[in-house]
């Protein structure tokens with residue numbers, strides 16, 4: 001396959017089917033897509049259109065049924081489970097709707113567990129963890145607490161630290177604000193936007209317009225195919241000039257897509 005040098009991930013004739021009983025369900029159909037370095041790519045689409053399935057395949061959490069998935073020049077679609085796990089640990093950070101921290105460990109220890117999967121030097125991982133906690137606005141007093149002692153918003157922030165601890169090439173976020181109130185959701189989006197501005201390639205699945213507005217490239221899925229694409233440019237903030245036009249453009253695109 002001819003690879004686009006600007007693409008950090010690319011797929012060729014990607015297919016994913018599930019067999020529920022006798023009948024196979026084709027969830028991703030012959031998809032060729034590129035995800036570009038430093039982009040904030042957003043997948044939107046109706047429920048069941050294949051967004052999460054696609055995210056899982058691009059991040060090596062799930063396997064394609066057919067076709068190829070490349071990370072830079074490496075085709076990882078044929079990796080063994082062990083190789084895939086290694087690939088994920090090293091290159092992918094995950095932000096989920098439910099953060100799912102280990103209840104018997106402090107926030108910092110939760111982050112260390114992820115960090116030490118890749119980097120053996122505990123001092124270095126802890127140092128990076130402290131820096132990231134500071135960047136997401138959690139103090140030492142807060143990151144010393146157990147998950148049951150913190151708010152949902154703080155949990156969301158800790159989830160971002162955990163996603164970034166291994167300095168991943170790509171952050172994958174699946175409905176990251178889905179379990180949060182609007183203030184905490186905005187804080188998580190601000191963090192994702194901030195890290196993306198500093199060069200963090202980000203891919204997010206969302207149903208939410210406010211979240212989607214953070215992306216610079218919106219891909220709309222329908223029935224396992226990319227039905228359309230909208231380019232928005234970099235997000236500047238909702239009080240900045242151009243925000244209303246950005247919103248109008250996205251709404252118009254989504255209307256065309258039948259959202």
Ligand SMILES: Nc1ncnc2c1ncn2[C@@H]1O[C@H](COP(=O)(O)OP(=O)(O)OP(=O)(O)O)[C@@H](O)[C@H]1O
Nearest residue numbers: 018019020027045046047048049050051052053054
């Ligand atoms: N592990 C699985 N086994 C069988 N079918 C599955 C599995 N995972 C997903 N599906 C089916 O694949 C289709 C696409 O699911 P997927 O979760 O990717 O959609 P989605 O666009 O992310 O939906 P939503 O917005 O509701 O989360 C759905 O019909 C779903 O039921």
